[in-house]
Amino acid sequence: MNHNRKERRSHVFMTAELEFGGRTVEVKLRNLSADGALIESDDLPVEGSQLLFRKGDLKVPGRIAWLRQHRAGVSFAQPLAPAQLLRHVPTPRPKSIPQSKRPPIRAKDMSLEERLYSENWLWSEPIIPPKD
Numbered sequence: 001m002n003h004n005r006k007e008r009r010s011h012v013f014m015t016a017e018l019e020f021g022g023r024t025v026e027v028k029l030r031n032l033s034a035d036g037a038l039i040e041s042d043d044l045p046v047e048g049s050q051l052l053f054r055k056g057d058l059k060v061p062g063r064i065a066w067l068r069q070h071r072a073g074v075s076f077a078q079p080l081a082p083a084q085l086l087r088h089v090p091t092p093r094p095k096s097i098p099q100s101k102r103p104p105i106r107a108k109d110m111s112l113e114e115r116l117y118s119e120n121w122l123w124s125e126p127i128i129p130p131k132d
Contacts, residue, residue, distance in 0.1 A: 011030070011031050012029055012030065012031060012032055013028070013029075013030065014028075014029050014055075015027065015028060015029065016028075016029040016037070016039065016053060016054060016055040017053075017054040017055070018039070018041075018044075018045070018051050018052070018053060018054070018074075019051060019052040019054060020045045020049055020050065020051040020052070021045065021049075024054075025041060025043050025044070026041070027039040027040060027041040027044070028040040028041065029055065030071075032055075033080075034076075034079040034080045034081075034082070035075065035076055035079055035080075036062065036065065036073060036074050036075045036076050037053065037073075037074045037076075038071065038072075038073055038074075039071070039072050039073075039074055040070055040071050040072075041070060041072075042070050044064070044067060044070070044072050045064055046064065046067065047064050047065070047066060047067045047072075048063060048064060049063060049064045050062075050063050051063065051064065051074070053074055053076065058080075058084060060076045060077065060078070060080065061076070061077040061078075062074045062075055062076040062077055063075055063077075
């Protein structure tokens, strides 16, 4: 679902700042696209307010497009260039690939003899190889 957006948004969780009405407010940045951002704060300006969105060295004029409780949509006055946008979107972490497809060993799947052997092995003294 893209909610009639022109650009794809990247989900992020970081802070940014809004400058409006002669003051600066820190906000949580929830997603970011070339055309705007989703922000969250308990201290947001009213819908339609003109502002300056700041994230690091990025400064973009914009306005509050919509406001619902403690979340708001910021519409940028001009689209961000891809390089500007990507600099503030973290690179996704590679998904870990399981090393083995072996099913887990469960005590309920083991016989009494196998469980006793396992417990003895777990609690036995480690075997230290002789030094040369």
